[in-house]
Amino acid sequence: MKKLLIGLYAGITILLMIWGYYQAIYVAPNDAMQGEIFRIIYYHVPSAAVAFVFFAISLAGSIGFLAYRQNAPDKAQIADAWALAGAEVGVVFCTVVLITGPIWGRRAWGIWWTWDARLTTTLVLWLIYVSYLLLRRFAAGPQMQTLAAVLGIFGALDVPIVYMSNRWWRTQHPAPVFGGGQGSGMDPSMLPAFFWNMGAWFAWGMFILILRFVIERQQQRIAAAEAQAALEA
Amino acid sequence: MDQRAILDHEFRVAAYIVTWVIQLSYLAWLGYRWRAQEKRGPGTRD
Numbered sequence: 001m002k003k004l005l006i007g008l009y010a011g012i013t014i015l016l017m018i019w020g021y022y023q024a025i026y027v028a029p030n031d032a033m034q035g036e037i038f039r040i041i042y043y044h045v046p047s048a049a050v051a052f053v054f055f056a057i058s059l060a061g062s063i064g065f066l067a068y069r070q071n072a073p074d075k076a077q078i079a080d081a082w083a084l085a086g087a088e089v090g091v092v093f094c095t096v097v098l099i100t101g102p103i104w105g106r107r108a109w110g111i112w113w114t115w116d117a118r119l120t121t122t123l124v125l126w127l128i129y130v131s132y133l134l135l136r137r138f139a140a141g142p143q144m145q146t147l148a149a150v151l152g153i154f155g156a157l158d159v160p161i162v163y164m165s166n167r168w169w170r171t172q173h174p175a176p177v178f179g180g181g182q183g184s185g186m187d188p189s190m191l192p193a194f195f196w197n198m199g200a201w202f203a204w205g206m207f208i209l210i211l212r213f214v215i216e217r218q219q220q221r222i223a224a225a226e227a228q229a230a231l232e233a
Numbered sequence: 234m235d236q237r238a239i240l241d242h243e244f245r246v247a248a249y250i251v252t253w254v255i256q257l258s259y260l261a262w263l264g265y266r267w268r269a270q271e272k273r274g275p276g277t278r279d
């Protein structure tokens with residue numbers, strides 16, 4: 001039954017990805033100013049949205065770990081696994097954002113990169129979470145999870161700054177398409193492609209997030225069993 | 234297609250390919266870790 005549900009979810013996700021691609025390439029029109037290069041938005045913006053949500057999950061997991069670590073170790077380990085899964089999958093999506101953005105920028109602006117507020121804060125966000133993953137990978141000892149949780153909380157503080165950066169400051173990065181005040185928005189003929197791809201990337205993201213969480217929980221059990229065996233030896 | 238449209242097309246294709254290479258590489262790495270854990274220890278899953 002469990003395998004059937006996983007297969008069903010994976011199948012729906014693949015269909016959504018194919019449908020999203022079809023919408024982005026064959027249904028949505030070219031942008032009047034940018035031409036075909038505009039279609040990068042259908043992968044770039046959903047990837048950013050998924051990264052933000054997963055960093056928020058990592059934040060919740062980090063807070064949960066700190067809250068439970070003294071009184072409910074089992075719950076703390078579950079929270080820690082969510083924190084790690086959210087951070088790692090978030091970094092994957094943030095990497096996509098940081099590569100597809102410059103590819104678009106090279107055609108639209110004539111440059112790969114500029115140190116404006118949106119791009120810089122996004123790069124800082126990525127660097128913080130890469131640091132988080134490196135800490136988890138190479139640090140050892142009982143305080144590692146606590147340190148990682150604190151870093152995860154600080155990292156998440158950058159998410160609202162990234163989101164607001166092109167509202168607070170004048171940036172080379174385009175103004176907000178949604179929720180950006182008068183004149184913002186997307187042509188209605190482009191909206192279905194945008195929202196189908198948003199749904200598809202969230203479905204894909206949830207799939208790999210849950211897979212990463214399950215792997216981490218299994219890793220925690222193996223580590224606990226090995227520690228127990230070492231104590232009994 | 235003019236030269237500009239060809240370049241736009243190539244950049245768009247590059248962005249989509251890079252996206253999928255990153256996503257599928259990560260999924261493959263997760264699959265590898267999953268298999269490695271299956272061999273290493275049993276344990277119960279959530």
